[in-house]
Amino acid sequence: MTRRRTAAASLTLLALLLPAPLAAAGTASAAGSPTADLSAEVSAESRRAAVHLARPTGPFAVGQDDLHLVDHSRTDPWAGSGPRELMVTLRYPARRDTGRTARYLTREEARLLLVDRGLDQAIPAETLAGVATHARSGARPAAGRYPLIVLSPGFTVPRATLTSLAEDLASRGYVVAAVDHAYESVGTAFPGGRVLTCLACEKADQAGGTGAVAVTRARDVSFLLDRLTGPRAAWRHAGIIDAHRIAMAGHSLGGASAATAMAADPRILAGVNMDGGFSAPVADAGLGGRPFMLLGAQARRPGGNKSWDETWPRLDGWKRWITFDGSGHFSFSDFPAIGEQLGLPDPEVPLPGGRSVELTRRYVGAFFDQHLKGVPQPVLDGPSTDAPEARFHTEVSQGVSQGTTVTGWRTTASKR
Numbered sequence: 001m002t003r004r005r006t007a008a009a010s011l012t013l014l015a016l017l018l019p020a021p022l023a024a025a026g027t028a029s030a031a032g033s034p035t036a037d038l039s040a041e042v043s044a045e046s047r048r049a050a051v052h053l054a055r056p057t058g059p060f061a062v063g064q065d066d067l068h069l070v071d072h073s074r075t076d077p078w079a080g081s082g083p084r085e086l087m088v089t090l091r092y093p094a095r096r097d098t099g100r101t102a103r104y105l106t107r108e109e110a111r112l113l114l115v116d117r118g119l120d121q122a123i124p125a126e127t128l129a130g131v132a133t134h135a136r137s138g139a140r141p142a143a144g145r146y147p148l149i150v151l152s153p154g155f156t157v158p159r160a161t162l163t164s165l166a167e168d169l170a171s172r173g174y175v176v177a178a179v180d181h182a183y184e185s186v187g188t189a190f191p192g193g194r195v196l197t198c199l200a201c202e203k204a205d206q207a208g209g210t211g212a213v214a215v216t217r218a219r220d221v222s223f224l225l226d227r228l229t230g231p232r233a234a235w236r237h238a239g240i241i242d243a244h245r246i247a248m249a250g251h252s253l254g255g256a257s258a259a260t261a262m263a264a265d266p267r268i269l270a271g272v273n274m275d276g277g278f279s280a281p282v283a284d285a286g287l288g289g290r291p292f293m294l295l296g297a298q299a300r301r302p303g304g305n306k307s308w309d310e311t312w313p314r315l316d317g318w319k320r321w322i323t324f325d326g327s328g329h330f331s332f333s334d335f336p337a338i339g340e341q342l343g344l345p346d347p348e349v350p351l352p353g354g355r356s357v358e359l360t361r362r363y364v365g366a367f368f369d370q371h372l373k374g375v376p377q378p379v380l381d382g383p384s385t386d387a388p389e390a391r392f393h394t395e396v397s398q399g400v401s402q403g404t405t406v407t408g409w410r411t412t413a414s415k416r
Helices: 002-017 020-030 036-041 044-048 107-116 125-129 159-171 200-207 210-229 253-264 306-314 335-341 353-372
Strands: 061-075 083-094 146-152 175-181 188-190 194-196 241-251 268-274 292-296 319-324 390-401 404-412
Touching (some): 061 210, 083 188, 107 125, 107 194, 146 159, 159 241, 253 268, 253 292, 268 353, 292 353
Parallel strands (some): 146 241, 241 268
């Protein structure tokens, strides 16, 4: 956890955003060597490149609002004083031709993210902050009531890293609340000109490790649901939320936190973990029969991660375990597509960035369409010829030995 874990994440992102020769230089810099020479090796064209996110696939335009929430009933566990705070970006089905272009990150958020990854001399903060999105700030919502999906990002990275998925879900008819949990990213802008950095990176181990972070996030989500669906809703458009259809998904620690939040709050009807190790184990009692999907990188196949192996039998409702060939830990975020457009793909993750966004949207969107809207999704039943990268892992009985049922795994994928 602490900075050792953050450093490991830094090297992963460094490899993601730089080609092989520069990744090697970046690894050396993370160990203490200068990084200034990186900027000279990145082409001027890449540094000035206009980067954009994939266009949403649904029929709705996308609106966006930012919301600052303060939970006065809790002291922030990482700061040790003051109330717990959240920054939330709400995306929702909107009327076309209303609102103004929404930003991706503030310049300072982008700068801190690049500094933490050792990329500040290679990629201008303006390039990352200026990634073109498709949502419109302040847009008028489309008429209707829509299910709510909470998105929680990976540890140390901001909520903006799930923008491609959030915009797509909103375009398909969902209200999407992406949450920045205070002091759990390398830099998050709060009102009053404050930018909160990652105090949890240093303090979480003393509080119980990533399990403590997951529990804190679960409490954050319950508070968020109170403020979005309660009698004194904090969001001006809260009336478009269908409070009887709520789900959660997240990447990395945010994905593991989805299960923790579901166990604590029965309002959350379904969940998705995108490549997050379960630091707070699901109880033997399960999730009350509610559906849950494990969506992982290639290495998360059965036997590849102990926490997934242990959690799978405790998921007591509809469930799926799907991995993508050629994918890495960040394949479920915006990073691969951004790096690809800068001409800096990860040589160790062959799945193209654009394709990783497409597959993530496809399976996460289908999961919520089936479990929040009641629309059957055959894509979740097994391999598809148009998605040969997706592998479905199913536990099967191999017979009985000495009175005990012996199980194994069957992995299926469509032929390329």
